[in-house]
Amino acid sequence: MSxxxxxxxxxxxxxxxxxxxxxxxxxxxxxxxxVGELAEVIRKDQRLSASESVKGTIEEELxxxxxxxxxxxxxxDIDMTQCFHLKEELNQKKWxxxxxxxxxx
Numbered sequence: 001m002s003x004x005x006x007x008x009x010x011x012x013x014x015x016x017x018x019x020x021x022x023x024x025x026x027x028x029x030x031x032x033x034x035v036g037e038l039a040e041v042i043r044k045d046q047r048l049s050a051s052e053s054v055k056g057t058i059e060e061e062l063x064x065x066x067x068x069x070x071x072x073x074x075x076x077d078i079d080m081t082q083c084f085h086l087k088e089e090l091n092q093k094k095w096x097x098x099x100x101x102x103x104x105x
Contacts, residue, residue, distance in 0.1 A: 008081045014067060015074040024075045031068035037061045 005013075038061035048059045073080045 006081070007084065008079070010066075011070045011073060011080055014070050018071060019074055021075045024072065027068050027071045027075060031065065031072065034061060034064040034068055038065055 038058070041056065041058050041061050046057050048054055048057045054060045054063075070080060073083070
């Protein structure tokens with residue numbers, strides 16, 4: 001896997017690696033567990049440094065949350081790239097926010 005990866009690439013990679021629709025409840029429970037672990041490492045401000053392992057860091061827990069979020073999206077056949085664009089459009093209408101490229105002079 002290259003250093004440059006899109007959300008769609010990551011979602012496809014995880015689907016090829018770990019796609020078990022019968023485990024949707026387990027994926028959801030793992031997501032909740034990982035959010036709790038993320039809260040703990042944020043509280044402790046545990047960050048990855050050049051000399052450390054990713055284990056027990058905000059970076060690790062953010063990845064785990066993303067992993068289970070995308071796994072759930074795969075189980076429900078949701079294209080998160082499409083979801084991102086649809087939600088951003090809704091947010092722009094609701095909050096008057098513009099995409100960053102639209103904010104440039």
